[in-house]
Amino acid sequence: MEMVASVVEVVNKFLWDYALLILLLGTGIFYSFRLKFIQVRKFGAGMKKMFGGFSLHGKSSENGLSSFQALATAIAAQVGTGNIAGAATAIASGGPGAIFWMWVSAFFGMATIYAEAVMAQHTRVKENGAIVGGPVYYIKYIFKGKFGKFLAGFFSVAIILALGFMGNMVQSNSIGSSFSTAFGVDPLVVGVIIALIAAVIFIGGINRIARVTEKVVPLMALVYIVGCLIILFMNLEGTGRAFQDIFVAAFNPSAVLGGAAGVTVQKAMRFGVARGLFSNEAGMGSTPHAHATADVKHPGDQGIIAMVGVFIDTFVILTLTALVILSTGALASGETAAALAQVAFDSAFGSFGKVFIAICMLFFAFTTIIGWYYFGEVNVRHLLGNKAVKIYAFLVVICVLVGSVLKVDLVWNMSDMFNGLMVIPNLIAILASVKIVARLSKEYEKQM
Template sequence: MEVLEQIVKTLNTWLWDKNILLILLCGSGIYFTIRLRFIQVRRFRAGWKRLFGGFSLRGKKAGDDGMSSFQALTTAIAAQVGTGNIAGAATAIASGGPGAIFWMWVSAFFGMATIYGEAVLAQKYKTVVDGAVTGGPIYYIRAAFKGKFGKFLAGFFSVAIILALGFMGNMVQSNSIGESFQAAFHVKPLYVGIVLAVVAAFIFLGGVKRIASFTEKVVPIMAALYISGCVVILFINHAALLDSIRQIFVMAFNPQAMGGGVLGITIQKAMRFGVARGLFSNEAGMGSTPHAHALAKVKKPQDQGEVAMMGVFIDTFVILTLTALVIISSGAVSSGETGSVLAQMAFDRAFGSFGMIFIAICMLFFAFSTIVGWYFFGETNVKALFGKAGVKVYALVVVVCIVLGSALKVDLVWNMSDMFNGLMVAPNLLALLALSGTVAKIAKGEDTELFSRR
């Protein structure tokens, strides 16, 4: 066990602490932004129109032929908008100062170009297996690299995402729900985990139809609830709002100007933590959301690429930004707390005792929707590796992980989740870069083929 812990620690040091992943993800985002001629700016309005044009809480049922574009987006956002949108923003501010939020915006801006590439490739290389449409990085990785190397990279990615999101990641999410409900309602986390597992099993067993139906209803509601709560707090803290925005811009380039030096915060720290929180919250370039975007029923691959960019915008520029402004304007940063505790304190200062209840409810929505999204992403890869026969076993293991995760917090499991999250990025980015010419052609409208049957 000690040997395993040391291996995990070493890999995480290289992947996360030495900023290798940040450089790869940001570099890819900049590359796609330039190659696609700032697609996130040119096609932003079109993406926004597609988002609201397809908005519906009761869309057509998803099936073997896929799901609606809006359902694909809500399934992707379900995974993107998780506990990191509350605790992640707080961690970025506590570790990198308010200026970290500016760099969070920068990383998200470039990430919008990366996720455009992921979505159009997912559409381009999706396929039909056992009569059902499926897709994701495993398929475009195989298209990018032929032969044994391609199969190895695709298989490596699939195993990594199943472990990182389906198993360990969902333990992390259920643990967040369990802790928040224990703090707010004094309910034992294990009981919460059992209820979550039962509800999750019901959704899982319904397949893509039930997953799409769940996300198209829950995601808009949870976003509206959280945004409304944040807006109310910002209204209460309105006197400090302009200064909070000023802190974000000033401390991004000169932390010393507003007390950052006392905390030991530098521009490098602001950049590091802001970029990290931005990238790993919206998941651009990580290879998770393409599984949902592949199933969208659209006329052209670029149509879903434009919609996918809205997922990053909503996750970072709306949800994470509102969280940040609530924390900064509350003055809770000076408390020295970090993570969810800091966010909790910010909401408590405005809502009083209701703040804890509000956060617990939001954690339930955010984390559980992420569990559903991550389960679906893992299921796609289980099918690709083991066929339909492996799905029931996979679902059972995920349900068990939800129960265990709610009551236990094993550091090794958490660290392994971080490790596999990092490892799945490499094959995905390699394929994206290898197929960047195809992405460019699709963006120009020169390649409109949706998929081929294999």
């Protein structure tokens, strides 16, 4: 086990310190210029489409889910523990400057996720009466023959392990530990309840998942945003200082933290991009599974809506978490992950801070569990057929249950590793799809 842990650590260091920094930012920058910064030009149109299609009771059709249901399912996966624990970890490890690099990666990531959503829509298919799509479909569409099958198979295995199994253990553990801290409830009891509710939702397939996410996602976002804004208004002076620290520490960490902290610009970038990806999932290849199911007139419609998902995740929810932590001075506590966020909220809300974080963590992590389950399910069905889906669902329920009480660092690190590995085949295909994405975008803009 020690040898495995050492190998995983080496792979993670290579992926997150070097390879993915270049690949993720490079792809986002490339698509931003190739599509003439579509994330800026069509941002307003994306917001209009999102609010125009907003409904808590959307209806799916034989051509897929409503556009808002697909976005809600994507955001359910994006807005998870990464927005609370991930933001706190990035700040604790990479300093306030890590948030700046999260913003940079998210800005360029909006162009990447546009391309992912467009390709997912363009290559989606109808199987067993349901609309499905995602990286495995556009990988094999772009690369014919054995190479395409290998890349698609590699992606499928990576996403099933990273999100379906290990990732969902991470999410349930966050719920269990936060409820234990806030209410003194045994994490096992919490795990059993979460696992049972998840099982009921899993059985209903994508339509039931969409009906849950379209109702829960707007509610959870509203509750969290209001709670954060209250704290920021209570600490206006600290909020201004927090913005200053973010920008200064992005390029000169020692000016904010002091040289003894050992935080460098490269370290701030590493944790900013890594935690940013874990949060908004742009370029990872996960959310295209949801965007492929949307019933829209043109792939570009869902592409511009997908950009809004990244904006909400990073520039709204994750940023609010960071500002609360920095404005309250919680960083001085020495805590990390969810515990750091709890210190920040405790300083403003008193003992209610732990309760508030526990409730938000429940919403965020649980919706991520059901979103990630679906992404894994698409790939299990593609690899092994329909009969394997029930076995997969059972194993995910067990992972949710076990994850609530068992935090093993190796599992967490392996989740990070497979998260990183699934990016590579996805972005190889996305980069190879540039002519198709550009053609569809030009066609879409003419229609608009």
